[in-house]
Amino acid sequence: xxxxxxxxxxxxxxxxxxxxxxxxxxxxxxxxxxxxxxxxxxxxxxxxxxxxxxxxxxxxxxxxxxxxxxxxxxxxxxxxxxxxxxxxxxxxxxxxxxxxxxxxxxxxxxxxxxxxxxxxxxxxxxxxxxxxxxxxxxxxxxxxxxxxxxxxxxxxxxxxxxxxxxxxxxxxxxxxxxxxxxxxxxxxxxxxxxxxxxxxxxxxxxxxxxxxxxxxxxxxxxxxxxxxxxxxxxxxxxxxxxxxxxxxxxxxxxxxxxxxxxxxxxxxxxxxxxxxxxxxxxxxxxxxxxxxxxxxxxxxxxxxxxxxxxxxxxxxxxxxxxxxxx
Amino acid sequence: xxxxxxxxxxxxxxxxxxxxxxxxxxxxxxxxxxxxxxxxxxxxxxxxxxxxxxxxxxxxxxxxxxxxxxxxxxxxxxxxxxxxxxxxxxxxxxxxxxxxxxxxxxxxxxxxxxxxxxxxxxxxxxxxxxxxxxxxxxxxxxxxxxxxxxxxxxxxxxxxxxxxxxxxxxxxxxxxxxxxxxxxxxxxxxxxxxxxxxxxxxxxxxxx
Ligand SMILES: Cc1cc2nc3c(=O)[nH]c(=O)nc-3n(C[C@H](O)[C@H](O)[C@H](O)COP(=O)(O)OP(=O)(O)OC[C@H]3O[C@@H](n4cnc5c(N)ncnc54)[C@H](O)[C@@H]3O)c2cc1C
Ligand code: FES
Ligand code: FES
Numbered sequence: 001x002x003x004x005x006x007x008x009x010x011x012x013x014x015x016x017x018x019x020x021x022x023x024x025x026x027x028x029x030x031x032x033x034x035x036x037x038x039x040x041x042x043x044x045x046x047x048x049x050x051x052x053x054x055x056x057x058x059x060x061x062x063x064x065x066x067x068x069x070x071x072x073x074x075x076x077x078x079x080x081x082x083x084x085x086x087x088x089x090x091x092x093x094x095x096x097x098x099x100x101x102x103x104x105x106x107x108x109x110x111x112x113x114x115x116x117x118x119x120x121x122x123x124x125x126x127x128x129x130x131x132x133x134x135x136x137x138x139x140x141x142x143x144x145x146x147x148x149x150x151x152x153x154x155x156x157x158x159x160x161x162x163x164x165x166x167x168x169x170x171x172x173x174x175x176x177x178x179x180x181x182x183x184x185x186x187x188x189x190x191x192x193x194x195x196x197x198x199x200x201x202x203x204x205x206x207x208x209x210x211x212x213x214x215x216x217x218x219x220x221x222x223x224x225x226x227x228x229x230x231x232x233x234x235x236x237x238x239x240x241x242x243x244x245x246x247x248x249x250x251x252x253x254x255x256x257x258x259x260x261x262x263x264x265x266x267x268x269x270x271x272x273x274x275x276x277x278x279x280x281x282x283x284x285x286x287x288x289x290x291x292x293x294x295x296x297x298x299x300x301x302x303x304x305x306x307x308x309x310x311x312x313x314x315x316x317x318x319x320x321x322x323x324x325x326x
Numbered sequence: 327x328x329x330x331x332x333x334x335x336x337x338x339x340x341x342x343x344x345x346x347x348x349x350x351x352x353x354x355x356x357x358x359x360x361x362x363x364x365x366x367x368x369x370x371x372x373x374x375x376x377x378x379x380x381x382x383x384x385x386x387x388x389x390x391x392x393x394x395x396x397x398x399x400x401x402x403x404x405x406x407x408x409x410x411x412x413x414x415x416x417x418x419x420x421x422x423x424x425x426x427x428x429x430x431x432x433x434x435x436x437x438x439x440x441x442x443x444x445x446x447x448x449x450x451x452x453x454x455x456x457x458x459x460x461x462x463x464x465x466x467x468x469x470x471x472x473x474x475x476x477x478x479x480x481x482x483x484x485x486x487x488x489x490x491x492x493x494x495x496x497x498x499x500x501x502x503x504x505x506x507x508x509x510x511x512x513x514x515x516x517x518x519x520x521x522x523x524x525x526x527x528x529x530x531x532x533x534x
Contacts, residue, residue: 006380006397006443031440035400036420048397050444075433099509100496101487102421104433105440235508 001038008050012178012210018049020180020208027051027210029071029110032102037115041124042131056109056212059083065215067176070109074164075100077108087216089246089258092227093167099236109211112165112175112191115202116158116266117238118147129155130199137199145304146240149312151265156199157302159263160192161238166262167227169270170244173216179209188214192267199266221246221258226322229262230315239263241312245319247283254278254287259295259320264312271295271316288320289313380443386411387455395442402426402437405452413453413482417511424510427483427490428452434490436509453482456489464532465489468523476514484510488524489534497528 009015019025025047028034037043056071059080066086068077077083078094098106120126120138127136139147139157147157165188173188192203205211224247231237242262248255257278259271274295281287292313301309379394386409395404402419405411405428417425419438426438429451456463465488468474475481487510491497496506503524504517512520527534 001398004397006441008443008446028441028444031444032421032436035439035441038398039419048441052444099424100491100494100506101424101427101434101436101509102439105435235505236511 001041002044002046004045005047006050007047008053010053012054012056012212015049015051015054016178016180016208016210018047019210022047023207025049029107030073030105031110032098032105033110033114037122040122042122051210062215065174065217067213067215068108069213070107070211072108074098074103074106074108074111078103086218086222087167087171088223089171089221089225089227089244090164090167090216092225093163093242093244096227096229096239096242097163108164108214111162112168112211112214113203113205114162117161118158119143121158130158130195130202133198133200140302143304144302146238146263147302147305148265149299149301149305149308150261150269151194151267153195153197153199155197156195156266158195158199159265160202160267161263162268163227163229163239163242163262165192165268166242166244166260168214168216169268170246170258170260171216171219171221172258173214175211176213176215177205177209178212179206181206183212185215188268189270195266202266219246219258220248220256224249224323224326226319226326228315228319228322230311241308241315243312243316243319245316245323247278247320247323249283249324252283254281254283257291259291259316261295261312261316264299264308273297274316283320283324285317285321288317288324291320292316382443382446384442384445384447385449387451397441397443399442400438401428401430401440401442401445401450404442405437405450411452411454415479415482417480417483422511423480423483424487425480425483427486427510429486429490432493434487451486453486456485463489464527464530464534465492465523468527468530469520472519472523472526473516474520474523475512475516480510480512480514484512484520488520488527491524492528492534497524500525503528 024045026045028048028050056069058069059072060067074094078091084091118139120128121131126138129137137156148159169188175186175191177184227244229239229242231239239262244260246258257275259275261269274291277294278291295316296313299309380397382393382395384391402416405414414428415425417423421436421439426436427434428437430445431448465485491506497503500521503521
């Protein structure tokens with residue numbers, strides 16, 4: 001691994017300045033993604049700014065939302081009483097990710113910003129526009145079994161691997177960011193971007209911007225929720241496809257719904273059209289099938305991921321059925 | 327030594343050679359006192375850049391260490407290569423197998439995926455620190471009794487993870503144990519016996 005300078009500021013502004021001023025500096029939180037990528041030579045920052053001394057671990061109520069600090073650990077969030085009561089979908093999504101050990105290290109901010117698991121991104125001998133802009137996308141004509149069916153470009157067909165983010169996008173979360181130009185709030189749907197012509201950019205964050213927290217607004221989605229993840233073994237594997245479903249039911253009638261797919265696009269994939277279609281309908285399998293058909297509009301497969309065109313709607317139907325029955 | 331704060335470290339061959347030759351750990355006594363104090367009080371940029379190695383205080387299995395380490399040293403490598411605690415195993419080195427599981431401040435983590443310097447001031451427990459002198463920890467005894475291993479390579483990680491699994495309250499059923507132990511891969515496939523060992527400890531009600 002390349003050598004790097006290491007600093008551990010205790011002031012937020014110092015951390016932001018350190019990264020804003022130096023294009024080769026990166027924040028490090030849990031390290032579970034960055035250390036992995038540094039060992040493989042996929043990323044080689046010359047300076048690491050360890051943010052673990054910043055006071056960003058709290059989970060607290062803020063108005064009509066739960067504010068989860070960027071450094072709150074995945075395991076802490078999933079075990080938190082308030083989160084369990086108010087946002088069970090988020091708990092399910094977090095617990096579906098990685099392993100108990102990794103969730104003890106992974107942070108809320110780091111999880112959102114974890115990078116794709118595309119094998120071409122990981123293999124430095126292969127072309128990858130995300131890792132090395134201009135080299136081409138190895139997956140486009142290569143092995144693309146795990147890749148996108150929505151929102152891709154001819155520059156990149158990678159998917160975002162985070163489970164937690166799928167719940168956050170469905171739950172209308174807002175990301176709180178602090179940067180060299182001050183603070184701002186980013187709707188979760190706008191945090192991650194589509195690859196377009198610049199797949200090297202995963203998100204809309206500016207250089208030096210630090211995620212400080214995420215706000216998850218209170219909602220009626222405290223009971224009928226399901227995060228349904230399909231993977232190649234029962235646990236400790238990334239999703240082939242996942243679906244988050246949250247329903248607000250009046251008897252058997254759907255008052256409102258929140259839906260999202262994971263591992264189908266460069267960003268967690270919110271399904272607003274399908275949500276709207278569900279409103280006022282009975283919570284039956286037939287309705288869920290119709291919603292899944294709406295959700296899949298515009299999907300397109302590559303050579304090896306055609307199975308996702310079938311798996312994704314079925315996963316969504318399963319999530320909806322499980323949520324309704326919960 | 328690079329004393330200017332903003333310049334990245336120089337990468338000339340001579341320096342590399344020197345770094346290879348010098349042992350990873352240097353006595354902290356070699357560093358001027360006030361600098362060390364400044365470093366631990368607030369580890370700011372100026373001080374950090376003045377070091378090639380970073381001071382690190384760690385308590386491992388009850389023993390206190392004052393070390394100086396290269397920032398790129400993982401906690402796993404520090405334990406194995408420098409503190410000679412090679413009970414903790416390196417399986418994949420990428421967070422995928424759990425062989426490197428240790429406890430940091432009581433929580434189980436993959437020691438291969440974090441830099442040692444990130445654990446400054448923390449308490450680490452490895453498999454070597456689990457037994458009470460000559461008396462095996464109940465989880466160790468249960469693994470022996472139930473043959474919770476074949477080759478044994480994954481075992482230190484399995485046992486550290488198993489102890490945490492029970493302490494966390496995630497060992498209430500076979501299904502829950504399997505889910506919460508999924509971060510520990512056993513290529514010999516001793517899973518059935520590992521689950522049995524954990525269930526025995528959990529149901530035995532001993533303090534773990
Ligand atoms: C074997 C394995 C299996 C896994 N399985 C899954 C899975 O099934 N599902 C899943 O969702 N994830 C999975 N993961 C990924 C894991 O969830 C992420 O690695 C983790 O969430 C990243 O969080 P971190 O705090 O360790 O991030 P770090 O590695 O510390 O950082 C990741 C990135 O975020 C940046 N960053 C961190 N915090 C901030 C902040 N506050 N502001 C701005 N930038 C920041 C860093 O600069 C870095 O670029 C797996 C990982 C491994 C190793
Ligand atoms: S060596 Fe750390 S998880 Fe495999
Ligand atoms: S006992 Fe051989 S890998 Fe588990």
